Each structure stands twice: as structure tokens, then as C-alpha cells.
Amino acid sequence: MRHRPEERRRPTMKDVAALAGVSMKTVSRVINDEPMVSPDVATRVMSAVGQLNYQPDQRAGSLRRAGRKSETIGLVVSSVANPFAAAINRAVENTARARDIAVFASSIDDDPEREQPTVEALLRRRVDGLILTTVRKSQSYLLSEQAFGTPIVFVDREPAGVEADAVMSDHARGASTAARHLLDHGHTRIAYLGDLSTIQSARERRRGFLKELGVRGVPTADCPIVMDLHDAAAAERVTLQLLTGPEPPTAIFSSQNLLTVGAIRALRSLAAHDSIALVGFDDLPLADLLEPGVTVIAQDPHRIGTLAANLLFARLDGNTEEPRNYIVETALIARGSGEILPRDR
């Protein structure tokens, strides 16, 4: 037996008008809560709307409406499967919902090849604004779109080739804080695990880390820097190698949440989690329940997302201030793993 619910044609405003015995414009007035409709006509229209299960077509409406706004924004993140991006996504959505704005969310897995096609797919759908986590070397392909009046806010990373608002953690500062924390606990052989060097924030974090080493006069030759690690498995592999190699580090700074997970797994498998210090950039859901608790430089993705969305809506509301970078503070949360002292082995 086949399933084909008897298909009815979707009613249009014209159908509603006919049933209510009024003109389309009157229906339009009722639907949009415009004044100048007598109460009885309004009820007649609403009853027709109910009978037909009419839902206005927002595409058609927005096409003609002044401003041509689609009441829709586009959000591009690395991956909603990552709790950091998920929290940003959630915050943006919350802010948008208050204005009846729908959100297109797209994950691009930090793949530069996917950035522009993804953004263009959103632009063809005429989103009113964009919130973007970018990976390409330059975002100058957005210049024309900006000229057409579409506001853009960057999150987590600074753009290149465009002037626009950007909201992010102070990556370099956070990484410096992590380095200082480990140095203060006596470590001088600190391994650095870094994300893809195509990612601006990954480069910033490395910079902050190296800067702090410099300030303290710690020879960077003793601190292996491994970049371009993009998942837990890669971080785990590298950590194992470093710890089982000659002159192993006494501390690890994993500069991204998934890398921290990989580092933890490696430490566990070597039973070194109580002897090798670990600090991670970005918090993890159960980090406080592990033993030892994982010391992290916590970001505030909820604040980042909320701020980004509010900035975008302010631009849509006509704000013409100079675009600038907004920094959301990070916080060192000491839970144990980062306070382990170096031991001779």
C-alpha cells in the first residue's frame, strides 16, 4: 500500500481574499497588523485564514517589501559538533529568535575550500547578515556584498581584506597566560600542540605562547611546537611521540579543545597524567571531573555569540560606527593538571 496523502494546493492570499470576500490588500493588512481595517472584516479574514490553514509566504513578501529583508541570517562555524561552536550557535539563535530571525547554520570544518561556496550559498538566499568563522587567507571576496549593504560580523577569528566587526577571545593573551602558569610552576620544557596554521587564531595562540617564553628567556629549542593538528587522534599520536622520545617535555599546552582531549588520552595511556602538567585552551564539558582536573584557559562562547549577534542586529538597525574588534576575556581555571610540578625522570 502506497502513502500519498491527498495533495491539496497550498492556499495563497488570493484564496483567503476570495473566501473572505475582500481584496488581497485587505488580507495583507490583516496579516501584517496594519491599522485601518474594521474589526468585523478582520475577523472574517482571520476565519478564512484558519479554514484554509493559510500561512503567508515570506519569500514572496520579502521580495516586494521595502528593504527586501529576508528575516534570515547566515552563520558559518567550524563545526556544530564542537562544543565551542555549538555554544556560539546557540547564543546567536537565542538572540535572533527574539527578533523572529531564522538562522542558517553551516559547518565548514575549517576547510578553506568550503568557505566561499558556503557563504555564497547563503548570499543567494539573501540572508540579511552574516556571522562568520573564516579560514581563507582573505575575505576580500565579501567586499562587494558589503557594498550592497549586508552587514558581516566575524567570530573567533580576525578577517583579512575586509573591514568589519569581529568578536573573539584574546588568543595571544590567553596562550601567554597558559605559558606563564606553566613557567611559574617550574616548567621549562613545554610542548605546544597547535591547530592548523591556516587558522588565524591558531597562529595567534602560538604567538602568545612564544612571546611569553621569550619574556622569560626560556630557550624555545626546549619547547617542541607541533602545529597543524586538527583532531584528538592527531594530538594523541604526537603527544605519545613527544613523551616517549628523547628529552621529553614536562608539560603540555594543548591550544584547542579537541587537542586537549587527545593529549589527555595519551597521558592516560602512558600513566603520566599525574606527572606531566597539562593546560588546555578552551574548556571541556567534564574537565573538572577528570583526575586530575584539567586546567584550562576558558573562553566564553556564549558571550561571543551573543555579542556578535547583537552587533549584527545593531548594524541592521543602522549603526554606522567604525567597525572594530571586540575582545571577550578568557579565564585561567586551575583544576590540578596545570599545577603539576616538573620531576626529573
Place this chain on the structure above:
Amino acid sequence: MRHRPEERRRPTMKDVAALAGVSMKTVSRVINDEPMVSPDVATRVMSAVGQLNYQPDQRAGSLRRAGRKSETIGLVVSSVANPFAAAINRAVENTARARDIAVFASSIDDDPEREQPTVEALLRRRVDGLILTTVRKSQSYLLSEQAFGTPIVFVDREPAGVEADAVMSDHARGASTAARHLLDHGHTRIAYLGDLSTIQSARERRRGFLKELGVRGVPTADCPIVMDLHDAAAAERVTLQLLTGPEPPTAIFSSQNLLTVGAIRALRSLAAHDSIALVGFDDLPLADLLEPGVTVIAQDPHRIGTLAANLLFARLDGNTEEPRNYIVETALIARGSGEILPRDR
């Protein structure tokens, strides 16, 4: 100084046609890769497109185009901030991307009041299909939309008042398995932590749990069932109460991931994590790294999301089979916490 990038009018297909010296229809043909355009005309059009930075307006296109499809689907989940929903979201997105379909994602926090307005906001935007995690008692408000030809697939929970495909874990079976596992380890005083009883899957899990107790002849009076816990804090509070009260349970079954987190926190604060058994429904990111590892009934949200999206697209492609429920198997992952034996206290 004020920031107002000189606003240019967004070019339309008409502008492209004028610049290329052809008719609009010819531009349309080139844009849509229709045959019957001479190569030189095509290049002239493409060059005009490039010069003007023209992007076709998909809203306008879809309005007239046969089928009136918006190349867009709507996804409603509990919250993208929950890893289970995030994984579903990601899987849906991946499947949609392969077809150039954009995804509107909305979190409704399992609030029945928000379900219908959220869905209707998507329908006004004329999504081609819906993937829904619902909470209302009935989804019959979707009947008319179904009659207009919009396919709907339910995820994680079974709908009421509508016939449609649904993809979910076997909640009752998973809960039975958890109960059996604890019973097999000698527990007869098992506390049950449940999500909101408005949620169909939460009721199913409780049913599965109780059923297994019945099969084994365990008096349910010894097994406190606490429903309507919706976050970690609530679960933590209740767990503390149960464990510090008279005749405390020797095991806990927390039937949702956030509740499991709350239960773990409570066990930790009482230093009871090595003496009270714990099984959770749905896996947690670092569950294997805790001590003891958390035994869970793991779901497969990636498979659920992928299957749901594929079903939706099959319907859009004309599949008219009887709608049915698709079950994605759960798996018991024993990691330690669920294998703790009861002790007299």
C-alpha cells in the same frame, strides 16, 4: 568618523542582461546551465556576472520555478548545545550539503510552547521539508502542511496525531538493557532519574526500565523513580537527596546525558563514585576518561541524523512508501561505573 561603505544597488539579472547585451532569459539560461546558448554569448554573460558581482536571488527564482522549492529544510532539536542534538544537526547538514540544501536549525529546549511557533516560522519561509524533535502532546497541527506536500521526518521521538517517518533509538529496549545490567550485578535498589515526562522518549525509557524490573520480579517500591529532571543541577540535587536519605539506592540509572553529568557530580561530592553503580542513557564525550569510566547505553546520533535526512530527501524525490519508524540500535558500553557491586552500608 563614520563607517558607511558607499552603498551600491545590488545588481539584478536585468542589469547583467543589459551589460551583456542580451535578454534576461538568456542570462537565466546561462546561470542555470540550460542548453541552447552559444558559447560566445555564454562567456559574455559570465563576464558581466563577474563584473557586477551578480548573485542570483534564489527567493525570486524559487517563487516562479516549477515545484516552488526553496532548496531549504528546517531542523528543530532540543538544543544544539547538547552533544546529542549537535551530532544530529551535523549529520543532517552533511547530507543536505551534498544536495545544496541549506538548513535552518532551531533549538526549542523541549518547551511545548515553542514547538508550533518555531515550526510555523519555518513554514512561512517555505522550507521544502522538516526534521523535528517534538514535545507537544500532538503534532496534528502539521496535518494540513503534510497535505500541501511538505515531507516531515521525526527524530528521537515518535509523533502523535500525524503519520510520518520517525527515526530514533529503541528507548525502552535501551533502558531495559541498562536495568538488566544493573540487576545482573546484584542491584535491587536502583534509582531512576528521568527527563520531563512530556517527552515521549523519556516516558519510553521509564517504561523499559520498569518492564525489566517486572520481568525480574524486583519490587518497584525499592526503586525510586524521579521524573521531570531537565538539567544537570536538578539531577545532582535529587541524587544527593536519594543517597543521603533512608535506604539509599545502590545503583543509579540516569536516563539522559545531562542527568548523568549531575549524577556523577553528586556521587563525587559524596565520594560515592566507587561504591554506587551508575549507568547513563546516551554517551558523554569524556565518559571513558573519568574514574571509574561511565557505563552508558550509547545512542548513534550521527546515524539517526543521516538516516532522517536521507528519508526526507527520498520523500522529496517522490518516495510514497508507507511511513514507518526506523530504529537505530543502542549499545551498552561497560566502562566500570555500571559494574560496581552493591555493598551493605
Place this chain on the structure above:
DNA sequence: ATGAAAGCGCTAACAT
């Protein structure tokens, strides 16, 4: 191979 006219579902601008 190309174009002109009509129309998708709606709202703006102007009647009445």
C-alpha cells in the same frame, strides 16, 4: 539560439 510576455505570491503606491 534567442527573446517577449505573462505570472509566481506578495506589498507599495496610489486611488476611491
Place this chain on the structure above:
DNA sequence: ATGTTAGCGCTTTCAT
């Protein structure tokens, strides 16, 4: 307070 006409940016249909 209500209706009429034109037109949003595009695709369809039908010419040529």
C-alpha cells in the same frame, strides 16, 4: 476603510 495597479527578481511559456 477598502480596492486597484504596478512591480519585486526571477522562470515559464510560447514565439521567432
